[in-house]
Structure formats: C-alpha cells, structure tokens
Amino acid sequence: MNKPLFIRIVDKLASEVPYFQQRRDATGRLGLSTLQKCTAAIRMMTYGSAADAFDEYLRLSETVALSCLDNFTDSVVNLFGDEYLRRPTPADLQRLLDEGELRGFPGMIGSIDCMHWEWKNCSTAWKCQYTRESGKPTIVLEAVASYDLWI
Secondary structure, eight states: OOHHHHHHHHHHHHHHOGGGSOOBOTTSOBOOOHHHHHHHHHHHHHHOOOGGGGTTTTOOOHHHHHHHHHHHHHHHHHHHHHHHSSOOOHHHHHHHHHHHHHTTOTTOSOEEEEEEEEOTTOOTTTGGGGBOTTSSBEEEEEEEEOTTTTO
16 A cells, blocks of 8 residues: 555544544543554554554554454445445446556456465464465465556
8 A cells, every 4th residue: 555545544534533533541641543543454454463463563452453453444434435435337447448458458447366476484383274286385465456556
C-alpha cells in the first residue's frame, strides 16, 4: 500500500470513527494513536500476524489488536464501501476493456494470478504443513493486476 493511500485511510478513520480518535485516559495520558491502531490491523491482514505480535512493536495487547482489526474492517467497509466495494457499472467495464485492449490484452477486465514461491526460511516446525510434491516448503503468492492499482 502506498503512503498517501494509507494516510488517507488513517485520516478518514480518525475524523469519522470515534474508536480511532486518540483520547486521554483517566490519568490524563494519551491513549493509542490512530496510526498504531491502523498499522496493527493492516499488518494482521497483510502478513497474517498473530494478534499478540504487536505488544512490543506497537505497544498493543492481543485484545486491543483484535479490537483494532474488527473496528478497522467494519469502518473501512462503511466509509469506503460505496466507492470501492460496488459492482462495476457498464461504463467501468467498458473503460477497463478499452484500457486492456490499448495494452495488448483485448477482452481482459483484470487479472488474478498465483504461484508457489519457495519459502527458504520456513521454520522446521511448519515445514511439513507447507511442503508439496517438490519436497520444499512454499507459500502461495497471489497478485491482482490492474493498470490503475498504483494510483
């Protein structure tokens, strides 16, 4: 995720969702920042990190990290769902088809691809869970390709 997009999400959550607004506790100390909460949620989704992995990095307990993830997903769907989680209109589809044709892929709206990537530093305890016919542990790398994802 690029930085401007991340900051846009953080700013929108901080301004519209009370859970993500930094407040003072009963002793007057500042609570967790919006950046801490959003970073924890995004890292859990992106890397599949356990909720208790943020206790030293972001100073969040397991319970708070899970609460951040729950509030983050609900809030993003509520705030950005109408814009990004809608069905494409005929105009959207035509624009994607035209762009695909310009780039040498006629009839393509988007592309999803995946591959098995060798996991060189896989722990011994997990090796058998991630090993296929090749005898080497792999993870699945999935990619969505669209000309406008970098924006």
